[in-house]
Amino acid sequence: xxxxxxxxxxxxxxxxxxxxxxxxxxxxxxxxxxxxxxxxxxxxxxxxxxxxxxxxxxxxxxxxxxxxxxxxxxxxxxxxxxxxxxxxxxxxxxxxxxxxxxxxxxxxxxxxxxxxxxxxxxxxxxxxxxxxxxxxxxxxxxxxxxxxxxxxxxxxxxxxxxxxxxxxxxxxxxxxxxxxxxxxxxxxxxxxxxxxxxxxxxxxxxxxxxxxxxxxxxxxxxxxxxxxxxxxxxxxxxxxxxxxxxxxxxxxxxxxxxxxxxxxxxxxxxxxxxxxxxxxxxxxxxxxxxxxxxxxxxxxxxxxxxxxxxxxxxxxxxxxxxxxxxxxx
Amino acid sequence: xxxxxxxxxxxxxxxxxxxxxxxxxxxxxxxxxxxxxxxxxxxxxxxxxxxxxxxxxxxxxxxxxxxxxxxxxxxxxxxxxxxxxxxxxxxxxxxxxxxxxxxxxxxxxxxxxxxxxxxxxxxxxxxxxxxxxxxxxxxxxxxxxxxxxxxxxxxxxxxxxxxxxxxxxxxxxxxxxxxxxxxxxxxxxxxxxxxxxxxxxxxxxxxxxxxxxxxxxxxxxxxxxxxxxxxxxxxxxxxxxxxxxxxxxxxxxxxxxxxxxxxxxxxxxxxxxxxxxxxxxxxxxxxxxxxxxxxxxxxxxxxxxxxxxxxxxxxxxxxxxxxxx
Numbered sequence: 001x002x003x004x005x006x007x008x009x010x011x012x013x014x015x016x017x018x019x020x021x022x023x024x025x026x027x028x029x030x031x032x033x034x035x036x037x038x039x040x041x042x043x044x045x046x047x048x049x050x051x052x053x054x055x056x057x058x059x060x061x062x063x064x065x066x067x068x069x070x071x072x073x074x075x076x077x078x079x080x081x082x083x084x085x086x087x088x089x090x091x092x093x094x095x096x097x098x099x100x101x102x103x104x105x106x107x108x109x110x111x112x113x114x115x116x117x118x119x120x121x122x123x124x125x126x127x128x129x130x131x132x133x134x135x136x137x138x139x140x141x142x143x144x145x146x147x148x149x150x151x152x153x154x155x156x157x158x159x160x161x162x163x164x165x166x167x168x169x170x171x172x173x174x175x176x177x178x179x180x181x182x183x184x185x186x187x188x189x190x191x192x193x194x195x196x197x198x199x200x201x202x203x204x205x206x207x208x209x210x211x212x213x214x215x216x217x218x219x220x221x222x223x224x225x226x227x228x229x230x231x232x233x234x235x236x237x238x239x240x241x242x243x244x245x246x247x248x249x250x251x252x253x254x255x256x257x258x259x260x261x262x263x264x265x266x267x268x269x270x271x272x273x274x275x276x277x278x279x280x281x282x283x284x285x286x287x288x289x290x291x292x293x294x295x296x297x298x299x300x301x302x303x304x305x306x307x308x309x310x311x312x313x314x315x316x317x318x319x320x321x322x323x324x325x326x327x328x329x
Numbered sequence: 330x331x332x333x334x335x336x337x338x339x340x341x342x343x344x345x346x347x348x349x350x351x352x353x354x355x356x357x358x359x360x361x362x363x364x365x366x367x368x369x370x371x372x373x374x375x376x377x378x379x380x381x382x383x384x385x386x387x388x389x390x391x392x393x394x395x396x397x398x399x400x401x402x403x404x405x406x407x408x409x410x411x412x413x414x415x416x417x418x419x420x421x422x423x424x425x426x427x428x429x430x431x432x433x434x435x436x437x438x439x440x441x442x443x444x445x446x447x448x449x450x451x452x453x454x455x456x457x458x459x460x461x462x463x464x465x466x467x468x469x470x471x472x473x474x475x476x477x478x479x480x481x482x483x484x485x486x487x488x489x490x491x492x493x494x495x496x497x498x499x500x501x502x503x504x505x506x507x508x509x510x511x512x513x514x515x516x517x518x519x520x521x522x523x524x525x526x527x528x529x530x531x532x533x534x535x536x537x538x539x540x541x542x543x544x545x546x547x548x549x550x551x552x553x554x555x556x557x558x559x560x561x562x563x564x565x566x567x568x569x570x571x572x573x574x575x576x577x578x579x580x581x582x583x584x585x586x587x588x589x590x591x592x593x594x595x596x597x598x599x600x601x602x603x604x605x606x607x608x609x610x611x612x613x614x615x616x617x618x619x620x621x622x623x624x625x626x627x628x629x630x631x632x633x634x635x636x637x638x639x640x641x642x643x644x645x646x647x648x649x650x651x652x653x654x
Contacts, residue, residue, distance in 0.1 A: 218591030
C-alpha cells in the first residue's frame with residue numbers, strides 16, 4: 001500500500017492589495033504519494049506556484065491570507081506548526097528549486113559555502129563532512145571539476161550550471177519531497193533537456209517525490225505520473241499523465257492541447273486557439289471561471305460553479321458537461 | 330541571381346559588437362554575433378530562424394531591417410543594397426519592412442493612446458489627413474481582431490496578447506511586404522500563442538506578406554515556417570524546407586536540437602531515445618576553431634577542429650555546413 005506524504009485540503013490563498021483582494025488559489029485539494037511525481041500545469045497567474053509556496057510559508061505574511069482545512073506532510077501538520085519547526089522542514093525534508101537560479105544564489109558567497117549551508121543550518125554535518133557531501137553532490141549533478149567549482153562564485157557559471165548547483169543544494173539534505181517551480185523556463189532547450197534528464201536520473205537513484213510546476217505540456221508529458229491542471233486559481237482536472245493527454249475531459253485541458261502544435265504526426269492540423277484571456281483575479285465571474293472561453297458552455301455554467309467530480313479513481317474533473325458526449329451531467 | 334522570387338538576399342553578412350573586455354586592454358574584444366552568413370528569403374514565404382540564445386538570430390533579424398549597420402556584407406532588398414542607402418532613403422524603404430519584438434509592453438509607449446500609437450507611422454511618413462488616418466487606424470484595429478473602442482484606450486488596459494495584436498496592427502500600417510517577427514510569441518501564455526500565430530498566418534494569406542520568423546520554440550517554428558534556418562554561434566548550420574529539416578535533419582547540431590524538444594505526448598516521450606548536445610554554447614567572443622560545434626559534437630574528427638565547414642547543397646533545396654555529411 002502506498003503512503004501519502006503530502007495532503008492538502010481546501011486550500012485558499014488570497015492576496016490583499018490596494019486594488020482589492022486577489023483570490024489566487026481557491027479550494028485546491030491534492031495529495032502526493034511517496035515516490036510519485038506530480039506535475040502542475042497552467043498559464044501564468046493560475047495559482048500553480050502559489051498553491052505550493054503557501055505550504056512552506058514562503059509567501060509574504062502581511063499580504064497573503066492562507067486558509068486551509070488541512071496541510072499535512074508525512075505526520076506533520078504544516079498548517080499549525082511553529083515557524084521554527086517549519087524552518088527545520090524547509091530545505092531538509094522539503095526543498096525547492098526556482099525558475100531563476102541567479103536570483104536564488106547569493107552572488108557574494110562561493111558555491112561551496114552555499115552548498116554546505118543547508119547541512120550546517122540543519123546541523124546534519126560538521127564543516128569537513130559537509131564539504132565532502134557538497135563535492136559528492138556536485139559530482140552527482142555532473143558538474144565538471146567539482147573541486148575547482150566549489151571556490152567559484154555564481155557569476156562565473158552559466159545558467160545551466162547554476163541550475164545544476166541549485167539542484168545539488170536542494171538535494172544535499174536528502175529531502176523526501178522536491179518542488180521544482182519552472183526550473184527550466186529560463187534555459188535553452190538543449191540545456192533544459194539536460195536538466196530534465198538529470199532530474200529523472202536522480203529520482204530513479206534517490207526515490208524522492210517530486211512536484212514539477214510548468215506551463216509546458218511537453219515537459220510534463222515526459223516527467224511525471226500524474227497531472228493537475230489549474231485555471232484561475234482552481235484545479236479543473238486531475239488525471240494520470242496518459243489519461244490527461246489521450247482522454248482529457250475538461251474543456252480547458254482539451255483546448256490547451258488543441259492550441260499547441262504536436263511535434264509529431266498530424267502536423268498540418270490547424271492550431272485552435274482559446275479565445276479571450278483568463279479572468280481578472282480581482283473580479284472573478286460567478287459560475288465556472290472558464291465559461292467565457294469555453295466551447296461547450298451552457299446556461300448552468302454561468303450560474304453556478306461546477307463541483308469537482310470523480311470520473312475514476314485517478315481522474316477528477318470540474319465541469320458541468322460530459323465533454324465526450326456534450327451533455328450536461 | 331535575383332529573379333524577382335527573392336525579396337531579401339543576404340550576402341556574407343557580418344555583425345560584430347565591440348566589448349570592453351579588460352581594463353587597460355589595448356584591443357577591444359569582438360562579439361561575433363553574426364559571422365559571414367548568406368541566405369535568401371523568397372517572396373510570400375515564412376523563413377524560420379532557430380537556435381539557442383546567443384546564437385545571433387535576433388541580431389540577424391535586426392541587421393536585415395538595418396536597426397544595426399552591418400560590419401561587412403550586404404542585405405539586398407528587392408535588389409537594393411540597404412547598407413548603401415542614406416538615412417532619408419532608408420526611411421522610405423522602411424515602409425516595406427517592419428519588425429515585431431518579443432515584449433509587446435515595452436514596444437508600446439504607455440503614455441500614448443492606441444490611436445496615436447498606430448497612427449504614428451502615418452505621421453512620420455506624412456501620409457493622409459487626420460480623418461483618413463483615423464479611418465485607417467480603425468480598419469487596422471479591426472483587422473487584428475480588436476474592438477472599435479480600442480482607439481482611445483491606453484496600452485496598460487490590454488493583456489499581453491492584445492498588446493501584441495496592437496504591435497502587429499502598427500507594423501501593418503504602411504502596407505509592408507516583409508515583416509521580421511523576433512520571438513513574437515515567447516512572452517505570451519500558451520493559450521494566447523496560438524491566437525497570435527493564427528493571426529499572423531491569416532494576415533500573410535490576405536496581404537501576401539513575407540515573414541522572417543525568429544523563435545526558440547522549435548515546434549511552433551515547424552508549424553508556421555515553409556523553410557527553416559538553424560543558427561549556431563553566428564553561423565548558419567543547416568537550411569532547408571521545414572518538413573525536410575524536421576524529419577531528416579543532417580547536421581549533428583540540428584539533430585541534437587530537435588532531440589531536445591519535449592513532445593506533448595507521454596507515450597512518445599517514454600519510448601524515444603534522445604541524443605541532445607552535452608555542455609553549453611561557448612562564448613561568441615572566442616568561438617572554437619574550425620567547426621564551431623566541434624567541442625559538443627559527438628562525431629567530430631580532426632578536420633572539424635581545424636577547418637571551418639562551408640554551407641553546401643545536399644539536394645532538394647537543403648544546405649548543410651558539416652564536413653562529415
